[in-house]
Amino acid sequence: MQRAIRPGAGPEPSDVRIVVLNYNGGELTERCLRHLRQVELARGEVQLVCLDNGSTDGSIERVEEGFPDVEVRRLGHNGGFTANNAGLEDLEGIRYVGLLNNDAFAEPGWLQPLVDALDDDPALGAVSSKLVLAPRFRSVAVQAPPFDPGPTDRRTLGVMVRGAEVDGVDVWRDAHLGEGGWGREVDRQGPFEWSRPDAVVRVPVPDDDRPVEVVLTLQARSEVTVVLDGGDGPVEVAVGPTPTRVGVTVTSPSYDVLNNVGSIVFDDGAGADRGWLERDEGQYDEPAEVFAWCGGSVLLRPEYLRDVGLLDERFFLYYEDTDLSWRGRARGWRYRTEPTSVARHVHAASSGEGSEVFAFHVERNRLLMLVKDAPWRLALAQVWRYLLVSASYGRRDVVRPVLGARRPDVLVVRRRARSFAGFLRLLPAMLADRRALRRRQLVSDAELQAWLVRR
Numbered sequence: 208m209q210r211a212i213r214p215g216a217g218p219e220p221s222d223v224r225i226v227v228l229n230y231n232g233g234e235l236t237e238r239c240l241r242h243l244r245q246v247e248l249a250r251g252e253v254q255l256v257c258l259d260n261g262s263t264d265g266s267i268e269r270v271e272e273g274f275p276d277v278e279v280r281r282l283g284h285n286g287g288f289t290a291n292n293a294g295l296e297d298l299e300g301i302r303y304v305g306l307l308n309n310d311a312f313a314e315p316g317w318l319q320p321l322v323d324a325l326d327d328d329p330a331l332g333a334v335s336s337k338l339v340l341a342p343r344f345r346s347v348a349v350q351a352p353p354f355d356p357g358p359t360d361r362r363t364l365g366v367m368v369r370g371a372e373v374d375g376v377d378v379w380r381d382a383h384l385g386e387g388g389w390g391r392e393v394d395r396q397g398p399f400e401w402s403r404p405d406a407v408v409r410v411p412v413p414d415d416d417r418p419v420e421v422v423l424t425l426q427a428r429s430e431v432t433v434v435l436d437g438g439d440g441p442v443e444v445a446v447g448p449t450p451t452r453v454g455v456t457v458t459s460p461s462y463d464v465l466n467n468v469g470s471i472v473f474d475d476g477a478g479a480d481r482g483w484l485e486r487d488e489g490q491y492d493e494p495a496e497v498f499a500w501c502g503g504s505v506l507l508r509p510e511y512l513r514d515v516g517l518l519d520e521r522f523f524l525y526y527e528d529t530d531l532s533w534r535g536r537a538r539g540w541r542y543r544t545e546p547t548s549v550a551r552h553v554h555a556a557s558s559g560e561g562s563e564v565f566a567f568h569v570e571r572n573r574l575l576m577l578v579k580d581a582p583w584r585l586a587l588a589q590v591w592r593y594l595l596v597s598a599s600y601g602r603r604d605v606v607r608p609v610l611g612a613r614r615p616d617v618l619v620v621r622r623r624a625r626s627f628a629g630f631l632r633l634l635p636a637m638l639a640d641r642r643a644l645r646r647r648q649l650v651s652d653a654e655l656q657a658w659l660v661r662r
Contacts, residue, residue: 220301220302220509222301222302223248223254223303223318224255224294224298224303225246225253225306225318226258226306227239227243227258228258228260228306228309229259229260229309230261231263232266233266235310236266236270237270237274239308239312239313240277242314242317244274244276246313247316247319248322249322254278255278257277258282258291258293259279259282260282260284261282280293280294287524288518288528289518289519289527290520291518295518296517298509303325303506303508303509304507305504306502306504306505307504308503311504311553312341312550313550314549317504317549318506320545321505321506321548323545324494324506324545332540332541333506333507333511333535333540334500335467335500335505335542336544336548336550337492337544337546337547337550338467338468339463340552340554342411344410344411344412344461344462344463345409345410345412345437345459345460346410346457347407347409347436348405348435348436349407349423349434349435350365350405351406351427351434352365352432353404362389362401363404364401364403364404365403365406366425366427366433367399367425368382368384368400368425369396369424369425370423370424370450371421371424372421373410373411373421374419378411379424383409383464384400385407386484387402387403387407393562393563393566393618399426416461421455421456423435423452424451425450426447427446427448429448430445430446430448431447432446433446435453435455436455437455437458438456438459439458462486462487463486465480467483467504468480468481468544469495469543469544470499470501470528470529471497471660472499472658472659472660473659473660474585474661474662475589475592476576476586476659477573481544492546493546494546496543497542498533499536500532502518504548504550511535514538514540515540516531519640521636522568522575522576523568525565525572533655534580536650536658537580537644537649538647538649563622574593575630580641582652582656594627596623597623597624600620601620605620
């Protein structure tokens with residue numbers, strides 16, 4: 208059941224709107240809304256708006272039936288993350304407007320600290336929560352002989368991790384290697400992650416202290432001995448070119464892992480989550496000014512949106528919040544974190560990190576954002592570098608296998624080509640936007656570039 212947005216009760220806007228975007232979110236969306244029902248506000252009311260991106264799983268019908276206090280807006284099609292714009296408009300009577308991912312859920316006390324932060328500093332355009340990954344984790348140490356992948360790949364590798372189970376339940380989607388890994392990749396056998404020679408595989412676990420049985424699926428380029436330790440002492444296992452399931456009892460204590468405490472941009476223009484995959488040991492528990500806010504859990508000032516504009520709907524997924532942050536920075540707006548506001552997040556539940564959808568939009572949109580917002584030297588350097596790296600993959604995965612009478616692997620090359628073609632299609636529009644943004648820019652490129660983080 209839909210209801211109209213109610214104006215504020217007094218001369219000053221008093222209500223806070225929280226927008227949740229649903230796309231086949233199932234129980235995750237319902238859990239998100241259940242938690243939001245519990246948030247409290249010292250002044251005004253909390254308006255909950257659920258936008259639906261054309262879901263077909265019955266989730267939005269269940270929201271309409273089970274949450275009569277939530278305003279549902281059916282958008283009729285999948286507009287990606289940028290469909291949140293439908294909740295960032297018509298803000299009459301709205302003091303602040305927040306975004307919370309449907310695959311996240313707010314912990315008690317999530318909202319008021321965000322409101323207080325914006326109340327205290329009118330120059331803030333947005334305040335980000337502390338996002339932690341939804342489950343708690345335990346560690347399995349993995350030691351493997353170093354493997355040199357060759358002159359075109361400068362990484363030092365250990366073994367490939369292809370799967371993880373806890374007490375017989377597949378948890379590979381949520382497991383990760385943190386600083387001990389090289390990030391998710393995909394080949395013909397599916398998603399995997401290369402470890403470093405000394406790594407830690409973090410597996411999501413039940414929230415109790417009992418020992419758990421963890422089974423990892425490991426693979427190596429040649430026969431090697433790998434040492435695993437889940438807290439009961441080291442165990443040696445043989446791993447080779449055929450994926451091998453190896454088990455270990457894990458008794459190490461559980462802990463939280465950070466997802467985002469504000470966003471950063473590296474000096475090559477790549478956006479990143481501040482604190483990504485670090486153990487939460489309180490290292491980010493002081494509020495801090497950041498270059499960008501994260502759209503997964505944020506409270507925004509309507510005046511900021513009216514000045515800078517909304518999410519760029521051509522981005523669809525990824526980098527749209529960083530683009531809007533950069534545009535606001537150029538206009539003089541500031542952003543900060545409020546770590547006492549905590550939400551737990553099921554990372555990449557919709558698109559799947561390492562998926563084709565994820566990779567296409569991340570690679571394309573980084574280039575779009577740089578052409579639109581960044582100094583020319585940085586933008587042109589990264590477009591050229593993208594072409595060089597793509598050519599390097601082409602030599603490694605296509606040319607060399609063909610010359611060696613082996614089957615080529617075109618997966619990465621084809622994906623990067625698709626991303627670049629998508630970039631070229633939108634390039635004229637980005638250049639037009641760049642000219643318009645430059646005319647309104649108040650902060651110098653040098654000052655903005657000083658925020659970029661060296662890798």
